[in-house]
Amino acid sequence: MKLSILVNEGPYQHQAADTAIQFTKAALEKGHEIMRVFFYHDGVNNGTRFGVPPQDDRNITEQWTALAKEHDLDLVVCIAAAQRRGILDENEAKRQGKDGDNIAEGFRISGLGQLIEAGIQSDRLVVFGD
Amino acid sequence: MKLSILVNEGPYQHQAADTAIQFTKAALEKGHEIMRVFFYHDGVNNGTRFGVPPQDDRNITEQWTALAKEHDLDLVVCIAAAQRRGILDENEAKRQGKDGDNIAEGFRISGLGQLIEAGIQSDRLVVFGD
Amino acid sequence: MAMLHTVNKSPFERRSLDSCLRHAVKGSAILLIEDGIYAAIDGTVVAEKIKSAVGDHKVYVLGPDLKARGMGDHKLVDGIETVDYAGFVDLVTEYDKVQSWL
Amino acid sequence: MAMLHTVNKSPFERRSLDSCLRHAVKGSAILLIEDGIYAAIDGTVVAEKIKSAVGDHKVYVLGPDLKARGMGDHKLVDGIETVDYAGFVDLVTEYDKVQSWL
Amino acid sequence: MSEPWEDDELEGPVRKFMYVNRKAPYGTIYALESLEVVLIAAAFEQDVTLAFLDDGVYQIVKGQDTEEIGVKNFSPIYRALEGYDVEKLFVEKESLESRGLTADDLVVPVEVISREQMADLMEEQEVILSF
Amino acid sequence: MSEPWEDDELEGPVRKFMYVNRKAPYGTIYALESLEVVLIAAAFEQDVTLAFLDDGVYQIVKGQDTEEIGVKNFSPIYRALEGYDVEKLFVEKESLESRGLTADDLVVPVEVISREQMADLMEEQEVILSF
Numbered sequence: 001m002k003l004s005i006l007v008n009e010g011p012y013q014h015q016a017a018d019t020a021i022q023f024t025k026a027a028l029e030k031g032h033e034i035m036r037v038f039f040y041h042d043g044v045n046n047g048t049r050f051g052v053p054p055q056d057d058r059n060i061t062e063q064w065t066a067l068a069k070e071h072d073l074d075l076v077v078c079i080a081a082a083q084r085r086g087i088l089d090e091n092e093a094k095r096q097g098k099d100g101d102n103i104a105e106g107f108r109i110s111g112l113g114q115l116i117e118a119g120i121q122s123d124r125l126v127v128f129g130d
Numbered sequence: 131m132k133l134s135i136l137v138n139e140g141p142y143q144h145q146a147a148d149t150a151i152q153f154t155k156a157a158l159e160k161g162h163e164i165m166r167v168f169f170y171h172d173g174v175n176n177g178t179r180f181g182v183p184p185q186d187d188r189n190i191t192e193q194w195t196a197l198a199k200e201h202d203l204d205l206v207v208c209i210a211a212a213q214r215r216g217i218l219d220e221n222e223a224k225r226q227g228k229d230g231d232n233i234a235e236g237f238r239i240s241g242l243g244q245l246i247e248a249g250i251q252s253d254r255l256v257v258f259g260d
Numbered sequence: 261m262a263m264l265h266t267v268n269k270s271p272f273e274r275r276s277l278d279s280c281l282r283h284a285v286k287g288s289a290i291l292l293i294e295d296g297i298y299a300a301i302d303g304t305v306v307a308e309k310i311k312s313a314v315g316d317h318k319v320y321v322l323g324p325d326l327k328a329r330g331m332g333d334h335k336l337v338d339g340i341e342t343v344d345y346a347g348f349v350d351l352v353t354e355y356d357k358v359q360s361w362l
Numbered sequence: 363m364a365m366l367h368t369v370n371k372s373p374f375e376r377r378s379l380d381s382c383l384r385h386a387v388k389g390s391a392i393l394l395i396e397d398g399i400y401a402a403i404d405g406t407v408v409a410e411k412i413k414s415a416v417g418d419h420k421v422y423v424l425g426p427d428l429k430a431r432g433m434g435d436h437k438l439v440d441g442i443e444t445v446d447y448a449g450f451v452d453l454v455t456e457y458d459k460v461q462s463w464l
Numbered sequence: 465m466s467e468p469w470e471d472d473e474l475e476g477p478v479r480k481f482m483y484v485n486r487k488a489p490y491g492t493i494y495a496l497e498s499l500e501v502v503l504i505a506a507a508f509e510q511d512v513t514l515a516f517l518d519d520g521v522y523q524i525v526k527g528q529d530t531e532e533i534g535v536k537n538f539s540p541i542y543r544a545l546e547g548y549d550v551e552k553l554f555v556e557k558e559s560l561e562s563r564g565l566t567a568d569d570l571v572v573p574v575e576v577i578s579r580e581q582m583a584d585l586m587e588e589q590e591v592i593l594s595f
Numbered sequence: 596m597s598e599p600w601e602d603d604e605l606e607g608p609v610r611k612f613m614y615v616n617r618k619a620p621y622g623t624i625y626a627l628e629s630l631e632v633v634l635i636a637a638a639f640e641q642d643v644t645l646a647f648l649d650d651g652v653y654q655i656v657k658g659q660d661t662e663e664i665g666v667k668n669f670s671p672i673y674r675a676l677e678g679y680d681v682e683k684l685f686v687e688k689e690s691l692e693s694r695g696l697t698a699d700d701l702v703v704p705v706e707v708i709s710r711e712q713m714a715d716l717m718e719e720q721e722v723i724l725s726f
Contacts, residue, residue, distance in 0.1 A: 006593070149533075
């Protein structure tokens with residue numbers, strides 16, 4: 001089956017991102033297709049490469065990046081939510097006149113239309129949030 | 131009187147930062163001293179200079195920076211919480227081997243001891259969170 | 261003076277007001293802010309909570325948060341006083357300490 | 363198949379389980395995850411909520427979240443089934459759609 | 465609000481989308497960012513329903529004035545939804561009543577339905593977005 | 596855990612600090628990051644009290660095993676608090692009972708007190724930190 005995932009909360013602060021990762025792994029193991037993982041609200045903070053969690057704990061962003069690499073996942077950070085919260089890729093940094101960017105490998109920034117598209121084209125959309 | 135402020139939530143996602151700003155302004159107008167504003171948990175996200183909120187809404191980070199300039203405020207971002215969430219200054223970026231930083235003007239990164247110190251040396255510590 | 265308690269959660273969704281009321285000793289003050297202001301409105305199914313508190317506590321509500329939510333002209337529970345941010349600061353300095361029921 | 367509802371909030375602190383139970387039509391399923399798992403434990407003052415739901419709904423609880431919170435060996439309300447993440451995925455695909463009571 | 469890289473000529477059937485609003489405005493951002501999704505979604509010409517229940521009914525209360533809290537007042541945007549052909553706004557009667565509110569207190573015309581009707585309406589949907 | 600730039604030779608009187616823990620672990624980070632503050636605070640030799648009430652009592656429940664959720668289990672750290680001279684751990688009786696728990700279910704020895712005693716204890720503090 002074709003599934004999409006919506007993540008509404010930032011990493012560490014709330015378990016939503018962890019649950020989404022475990023769910024995504026389990027779905028892939030069962031042979032389902034993950035069409036897209038969309039990051040909205042503070043969920044966009046999953047996509048920063050600047051995080052350095054303590055070494056005895058998980059690194060949520062790296063887990064997403066690894067999953068994306070292994071399974072060719074489409075990790076989409078909402079552009080409007082990302083602008084509010086300071087998640088930038090190179091293009092956005094240029095457009096906004098910022099002196100650097102912080103997006104992590106495997107994530108891309110795009111519009112809310114990508115969420116609606118996921119809702120239309122997936123068999124199920126599962127929301128993880130607070 | 132000498133007051134300190136603790137901000138536990140990120141900007142926009144929760145009203146805590148807005149309330150803290152309005153409270154801080156009102157306290158300064160009344161002639162109180164704000165010894166320190168400490169940012170913990172997702173509150174550290176108040177301190178990114180990469181945010182670009184819509185032009186018809188407030189810019190919370192710029193409000194903090196302006197307050198800090200005008201009143202010589204001490205805006206302290208917790209180092210442990212900032213590491214988890216990807217808020218870096220130049221020093222931290224170097225220490226962590228990251229290729230850039232994102233801290234906003236007027237904020238500094240330091241340890242949790244700064245929060246305890248604020249609790250000891252202020253007449254009141256006011257907590258804004260979720 | 262005793263403690264100032266702040267509550268910033270909707271009384272319809274969270275239990276933090278209940279917990280605050282069960283721990284606030286007589287003579288302490290309660291200030292409703294952010295989504296907590298809905299507890300101050302009369303004529304709701306939760307209004308009884310604050311009504312029972314008004315006798316033992318000074319109860320305040322933050323006017324800017326009332327107005328923002330379109331509740332500025334709704335009737336408040338009798339005995340609740342509206343303050344602005346300056347009034348919030350005054351409460352913080354008048355009472356010995358502040359507890360935020362997050 | 364009808365809807366799968368997920369609840370991830372503590373029933374002691376939030377009302378989202380209440381709201382879910384009032385809107386879940388007969389035959390729909392309820393999965394308790396994250397802090398929502400405390401609702402599945404027997405012998406608490408909120409256990410009655412889930413007991414009243416078990417007749418009309420299949421009720422599931424996420425085992426990994428139970429174990430994480432030290433609740434793995436506590437007695438569950440009768441009729442609740444424990445699933446792992448693979449079981450969560452199966453529920454999502456077995457039911458027509460999912461509603462998260464955030 | 466749409467950006468050039470957003471392609472709203474999507475393949476796929478028209479689906480029943482419901483946006484479930486259960487949270488008060490301003491205390492958290494969910495109400496505003498939910499509304500932003502609805503505005504974008506309108507361009508996709510799906511079958512869109514907005515549900516307001518629990519504290520979500522507070523999102524559309526009249527007379528919001530956010531000047532003193534320094535936050536943007538987004539309640540006027542609900543009145544613009546009609547222009548985007550988003551016309552199915554349902555409010556739960558029990559949620560209104562328990563808060564001492566009536567349909568007259570709201571910024572937009574809505575259909576007030578019972579909790580039971582709301583439950584049935586949810587059951588009819590294909591995609592449910594809750595924030 | 597202390598860093599070289601942290602100066603724990605502070606001027607000022609010993610103050611009564613209370614850390615109020617009211618939230619369940621893992622669902623949100625507050626329990627863990629509250630504990631991290633307590634560990635740092637121990638170096639400042641203040642009069643520290645930890646209060647566990649409401650869902651906060653779940654933080655110190657025995658037998659936590661987080662392997663399957665992929666999150667660090669921090670409950671053993673509570674047992675280390677004694678070594679930092681943090682010895683005043685108070686748990687509210689009513690919070691335990693309503694959750695079907697007793698002091699035997701907890702990872703650390705605590706003093707179980709009534710809600711009324713908890714309220715009085717809060718009133719005695721000088722600085723109250725809630726997360």
